[in-house]
Structures are given as structure tokens and as C-alpha cells.
Amino acid sequence: MEQVPIVKIGRTLFVSIQIDLEDESVVRLQEDLADELTSTGATGVIIDITAVEIVDSFIGRMLTMIGSISRLFGAETIIVGMRPAVAITLTELGLSLRGVRTALNAEKGLALLNGTA
Amino acid sequence: MDAYGEQKRMAAYLRDHHDKVVNRWAELVEAGVRGRISPDEVRNELEDFYGLLLRVMTQEDEHAAGELHASLDELSRSRARNGFTPSETALGVFSVKDAVYELVADTADLVPEYLAFSRMVDDLGLRTFEAYSAAREQIIGDQSAAMLELSTPVVRLWEGVVGVPLVGTLDSARTQLVMEKLLETLVSTGAEQAVIDITGVLTVDTEVAQHLLKTVNAARLLGAHCTISGIRPQVAQTIVSLGIEFGDIATKATLADALALALANAGLKVVPA
Numbered sequence: 348m349e350q351v352p353i354v355k356i357g358r359t360l361f362v363s364i365q366i367d368l369e370d371e372s373v374v375r376l377q378e379d380l381a382d383e384l385t386s387t388g389a390t391g392v393i394i395d396i397t398a399v400e401i402v403d404s405f406i407g408r409m410l411t412m413i414g415s416i417s418r419l420f421g422a423e424t425i426i427v428g429m430r431p432a433v434a435i436t437l438t439e440l441g442l443s444l445r446g447v448r449t450a451l452n453a454e455k456g457l458a459l460l461n462g463t464a
Numbered sequence: 465m466d467a468y469g470e471q472k473r474m475a476a477y478l479r480d481h482h483d484k485v486v487n488r489w490a491e492l493v494e495a496g497v498r499g500r501i502s503p504d505e506v507r508n509e510l511e512d513f514y515g516l517l518l519r520v521m522t523q524e525d526e527h528a529a530g531e532l533h534a535s536l537d538e539l540s541r542s543r544a545r546n547g548f549t550p551s552e553t554a555l556g557v558f559s560v561k562d563a564v565y566e567l568v569a570d571t572a573d574l575v576p577e578y579l580a581f582s583r584m585v586d587d588l589g590l591r592t593f594e595a596y597s598a599a600r601e602q603i604i605g606d607q608s609a610a611m612l613e614l615s616t617p618v619v620r621l622w623e624g625v626v627g628v629p630l631v632g633t634l635d636s637a638r639t640q641l642v643m644e645k646l647l648e649t650l651v652s653t654g655a656e657q658a659v660i661d662i663t664g665v666l667t668v669d670t671e672v673a674q675h676l677l678k679t680v681n682a683a684r685l686l687g688a689h690c691t692i693s694g695i696r697p698q699v700a701q702t703i704v705s706l707g708i709e710f711g712d713i714a715t716k717a718t719l720a721d722a723l724a725l726a727l728a729n730a731g732l733k734v735v736p737a
Contacts, residue, residue, distance in 0.1 A: 427687065431647030434685040435640075443681045450687035451654055 351376045353383050359391040359460060360384065360422075361453075365398045373409045380413060384420040391460035392417045395453050397428030407442035414447035425449065427456035471584075474577040475521035478514075478564065485563050486514055492559035496552055509539065517560075521584070536588060540595035545603065553596050557589045616642050618649040625657040625726045626650065627719070631664030639675035643682055650688045657726035658683055661719045663694030673708040680713050689729055691715070693722030 349372050354361040360383055366372065380392065394413065414424040427450045437444065450456035478485060490507050497506065516535060519528035536557070543553040561582055568574045616638065621627040626649050628642060646658060660676065662668065680690040693716040695703070703710075716722040727734065 425687075426685075429686050431644060431651060431682075431686070434647055434682040435643060437685055438643075438678045438682040444685060448687070449685050451651065451656065455654075455656070455687065 363395040425456040488563040537595040541599040544599035661694040
């Protein structure tokens with residue numbers, strides 16, 4: 348099973364998903380992220396899904412769930428770099444990722460977290 | 465009497481009277497096309513056609529039938545593109561029967577041959593109908609594809625603000641195209657504000673509203689903010705009476721209002737020069 352690395356930059360955790368997301372790796376990411384949030388006390392999570400080309404309802408739900416988990420630790424989640432095709436798929440599936448903010452790219456996501464956008 | 469024998473005898477007869485038949489046939493066709501195709505062109509087409517017809521009837525080679533069908537299809541397609549009616553197109557084939565009938569009318573011994581020939585021409589005539597309607601359908605398909613392309617521009621209104629002026633009827637196929645184009649533009653330009661202007665959309669029903677909501681939600685997933693503008697009074701009334709909820713999506717009466725909102729969201733302000 349492939350693991351998604353979590354990078355801490357300042358008070359933000361940066362997760363760049365570069366692999367084909369499988370259910371197991373998403374669950375693993377969820378656990379890792381919770382651990383990391385407790386140990387670092389980060390206030391923001393940026394999930395970069397530029398490389399993700401295929402999503403299904405499970406992954407869509409997981410993204411929302413990651414947002415909910417982060418909020419429990421007082422951190423805000425921003426999903427960045429979503430491809431148009433992925434956005435259309437999620438909309439068609441009826442998933443609007445409530446409770447998670449989105450930004451066009453990592454830079455804008457970071458600006459949003461720092462309140463400079 | 466076997467069918468092949470009939471066809472061969474008929475072919476021999478037609479070959480003997482080649483010039484007479486082709487001349488008469490050309491006359492009939494020329495009367496039908498009313499000068500839209502030059503007489504020389506008509507004659508050339510018919511000569512080729514007649515030659516192929518004879519080759520099929522004598523069964524000299526197995527490619528003849530295929531060639532005849534191909535040239536017939538090509539003829540029907542070009543007629544369809546040049547605006548001829550289906551009957552005018554089919555008449556071009558059927559009139560060969562008249563031309564031949566005028567000749568064989570006096571010769572009583574060719575009746576079964578003529579009937580077999582007539583049946584064959586009928587089949588060919590039906591084929592022209594099929595090729596003609598297929599060509600017309602293709603033209604209509606091409607046109608609607610072209611209209612779809614024309615009708616969905618995504619324009620840049622300001623730095624970081626894009627607009628989609630929608631005109632006409634919104635259906636699933638068009639919404640899909642609008643959505644794809646809008647999202648691609650948002651990604652490629654890095655714009656964070658989008659305005660969907662529906663001034664040109666005459667009717668808004670639950671389906672159209674559903675499509676609009678989908679587009680706005682998809683744009684939101686990319687991190688862009690969408691405003692819907694150009695809601696006319698009667699459209700507003702319809703939306704309310706249908707009980708359509710736009711939720712927290714911003715709606716404005718005019719494109720100007722929506723642009724002002726988008727600029728404000730982008731942290732920009734317009735001041736007198």
C-alpha cells in the first residue's frame with residue numbers, strides 16, 4: 348500500500364496526493380493526518396489533488412471527512428488544484444464537499460489560510 | 465425464364481439503344497433540376513450511371529454492384545447538400561424507367577424483362593432516399609454541433625473575473641459543455657470569480673435551474689465564486705412559483721451588478737478617474 352506523505356510548513360500541513368487513490372491509502376492518510384494534527388497543533392491543512400484524475404463517491408466522502416476531522420483539531424482544510432473533470436464528476440455524484448474550502452492552486456490556498464486572500 | 469436471363473436480355477437491349485435512352489433520360493432529369501445543374505454535368509452523371517447499371521445487369525464483374533451503390537450514394541449526398549428535395553433526387557433515378565418504357569412500349573416481347581428492370585430501378589430509387597436522408601441528418605448534426613460551439617463563449621471580464629453569457633435554451637448537453645469550458649477557463653486563467661449571465665435564456669424551469677446549480681457547485685469545488693446574473697422579472701416569478709432554491713448562490717438582476725459584486729469579492733474597487 349502506498350503512503351501519502353504529510354509535510355509541515357509553518358503552521359500548515361501540506362498533503363500532495365501523487366498516487367492513484369485507493370480506499371486503503373485514503374483511510375491511512377486520514378489516520379496519519381489525525382496523528383500529525385495532534386502532535387504538531389497545525390491550524391491549517393492543504394490537500395493538493397492536482398494529480399488526481401479519477402474520483403469516486405468514497406474518495407469524495409473521505410475528503411469531506413478529513414475536513415470534519417481537521418475541524419475537531421481546530422484546523423481548517425482547503426482542497427486545492429482540483430481538475431475540471433474531477434469537479435464535474437463530484438457534482439454529478441451530488442457531492443459538494445460541504446465544510447471544506449477549495450482554492451484553484453496551492454498558493455491561493457495558502458493565502459486563504461493566512462487570511463490574505 | 466430465369467431472372468438472370470431476363471436481366472441479360474434487357475441489358476443487351478439497353479446497350480443497343482444506349483444513346484436514345486440516355487438522351488431521353490437526360491431530358492427528363494434536366495426538366496426536373498430546372499437549370500440548377502448544367503446539362504453537360506447531368507449527361508456525364510447519367511452516362512456513368514448507365515454504364516454501371518449495364519455492368520450490374522450483365523454481371524460481368526462482382527465490383528459493379530458496389531460501385532453503382534457508391535456512386536448513387538455520392539449523387540444523393542451531393543443533391544441533399546445542394547438543397548434538392550427528396551423527390552427531385554429520387555426522380556433522377558426513377559425517370560430512367562420512363563425513358564426505357566417509351567422505347568419498349570411497342571415491343572410486347574420484352575414485358576417480363578422490363579418488369580425485372582423496373583424492380584431493380586425501384587430498389588435503387590429507395591437507396592437514394594436512404595442516402596439522401598442520411599446526408600440530411602448528418603448536415604443537421606453538423607449544424608447543431610456548430611451552434612453548440614458558437615453559443616458557449618467564456619469571456620474574460622476583468623483580471624480574475626470571467627463571464628459566461630448564455631443565450632437560448634439550456635439542455636443537458638449544452639450545460640455540460642458550458643460547465644467544462646467554464647471550469648477549464650477558471651483553471652487556465654486562475655480566475656476566482658465567475659459570472660453566469662442568463663439574460664438570453666428565455667425560460668428557466670426546474671431542469672435549467674438544476675443545471676445552473678450543478679455548474680456553480682462544480683466551480684465552487686475548484687475554489688471559484690460564481691454569481692448568476694440577468695434574471696428578468698418574469699423569470700424571477702417563475703423561479704419563485706416553482707419553488708426553486710438557489711441557496712447561498714449570489715444572484716443579481718444585471719451583468720453590471722454581478723460584475724460589481726465580483727470585483728468587490730476580488731477586493732477591487734472602481735473609482736472615478
